[in-house]
Amino acid sequence: MKISEKVLDDFINEVASKSPTPGGGAVGAVVGALGAALVEMVASLTVGKKGYEDYEAEMERVISESSYRRKRLLEIADEDIKAFNDFMNTLKLPKDTPEKKKIRSEKLQESLKKACEVPYDLAREISKICPLANSVNKFGNKNAISDAKSAIALLDAAFKSAIANVEINLKSIKDEKFVSSMREAVDGLRGNVEKCISNGEGN
Amino acid sequence: MKISEKVLDDFINEVASKSPTPGGGAVGAVVGALGAALVEMVASLTVGKKGYEDYEAEMERVISESSYRRKRLLEIADEDIKAFNDFMNTLKLPKDTPEKKKIRSEKLQESLKKACEVPYDLAREISKICPLANSVNKFGNKNAISDAKSAIALLDAAFKSAIANVEINLKSIKDEKFVSSMREAVDGLRGNVEKCISNGEGN
Numbered sequence: 001m002k003i004s005e006k007v008l009d010d011f012i013n014e015v016a017s018k019s020p021t022p023g024g025g026a027v028g029a030v031v032g033a034l035g036a037a038l039v040e041m042v043a044s045l046t047v048g049k050k051g052y053e054d055y056e057a058e059m060e061r062v063i064s065e066s067s068y069r070r071k072r073l074l075e076i077a078d079e080d081i082k083a084f085n086d087f088m089n090t091l092k093l094p095k096d097t098p099e100k101k102k103i104r105s106e107k108l109q110e111s112l113k114k115a116c117e118v119p120y121d122l123a124r125e126i127s128k129i130c131p132l133a134n135s136v137n138k139f140g141n142k143n144a145i146s147d148a149k150s151a152i153a154l155l156d157a158a159f160k161s162a163i164a165n166v167e168i169n170l171k172s173i174k175d176e177k178f179v180s181s182m183r184e185a186v187d188g189l190r191g192n193v194e195k196c197i198s199n200g201e202g203n
Numbered sequence: 204m205k206i207s208e209k210v211l212d213d214f215i216n217e218v219a220s221k222s223p224t225p226g227g228g229a230v231g232a233v234v235g236a237l238g239a240a241l242v243e244m245v246a247s248l249t250v251g252k253k254g255y256e257d258y259e260a261e262m263e264r265v266i267s268e269s270s271y272r273r274k275r276l277l278e279i280a281d282e283d284i285k286a287f288n289d290f291m292n293t294l295k296l297p298k299d300t301p302e303k304k305k306i307r308s309e310k311l312q313e314s315l316k317k318a319c320e321v322p323y324d325l326a327r328e329i330s331k332i333c334p335l336a337n338s339v340n341k342f343g344n345k346n347a348i349s350d351a352k353s354a355i356a357l358l359d360a361a362f363k364s365a366i367a368n369v370e371i372n373l374k375s376i377k378d379e380k381f382v383s384s385m386r387e388a389v390d391g392l393r394g395n396v397e398k399c400i401s402n403g404e405g406n
Contacts, residue, residue: 004210008233008277012207016240017247024350024352036219041219066219146227146371147223149363156356161349164356
């Protein structure tokens with residue numbers, strides 16, 4: 001069953017259980033989707049509101065993009081669980097001959113790369129939702145400013161969850177080129193998101 | 204229907220909709236519950252694990268308290284929606300005579316106080332979960348350190364959502380004694396939570 005189809009209480013109980021999935025990556029993606037949904041709500045509460053006519057087109061754009069991106073985030077939540085389960089299954093491969101050991105080791109490295117790429121996708125999605133959150137925070141309905149602030153806090157948390165999950169998996173990857181290019185990509189996103197979040201918190 | 208009984212996709216769509224509820228307060232409470240669930244998972248992944256015997260009793264305590272508190276957070280999510288809807292209904296009361304206007308005004312002030320108290324309860328709950336998150340971050344299974352970091356980020360976001368919701372409602376409350384004592388209480392919690400979060404992010 002997809003995460004999006006689960007009853008909230010069941011999902012939270014699954015997170016809390018001894019099973020390592022759903023973990024921080026999948027939960028971070030859900031929290032990002034909730035942040036994007038709050039951005040969309042504030043934009044919707046601004047469209048058609050007297051005094052906000054100048055921002056109508058911008059708010060329509062925010063609604064359309066947030067709506068698209070929050071659906072993508074829920075897909076990423078499922079991909080994160082799949083990537084981790086694939087890694088756990090790879091760990092179970094036989095290693096009783098040198099050849100089998102080599103195959104297992106190569107497959108583990110592939111699984112680890114995938115387990116980095118999924119939370120990296122999450123981080124990149126969040127970096128694209130952040131400017132939308134800043135837009136509703138600046139130009140959106142002032143009666144909903146607490147919702148805009150909440151959205152920014154949630155996106156920040158989702159981003160940090162994503163990065164923590166990239167980093168823990170990077171530690172076990174032997175392909176130095178992959179590691180350095182992933183670190184560089186993450187640093188680029190981090191710079192953008194931190195700037196975006198601090199702008200949002202500041203005003 | 205309670206929030207905990209909703210299908211995740213339906214809940215997120217309701218957040219995104221033009222209706223101001225569920226808003227940042229209720230969503231913040233759900234995110235806090237997800238944070239507490241991650242804390243519980245890390246503690247569960249630590250109990251019985253070789254090398255972590257010294258922290259067994261502490262992890263059992265964390266599991267029991269996180270489990271209790273995440274259920275309370277979901278109740279607060281429902282209370283937040285109720286408080287906002289009560290406020291919206293009070294706004295509709297008649298104000299066509301001076302007496303009715305006075306009654307409406309008094310009832311609005313009561314509703315606003317309730318709309319401050321619910322997110323304040325949320326903030327207080329988060330302040331009690333934070334030390335549990337720090338405990339799993341320090342003493343929990345190192346393979347799940349990214350989940351502990353995610354939990355801390357989520358609790359931080361839930362706290363900021365709560366505070367944003369207290370503050371927006373405080374602005375319209377005329378009872379200066381209530382306002383100053385609420386501000387003082389919030390400042391106390393903020394100090395504790397910020398210290399707790401920065402400890403967790405730092406190690």
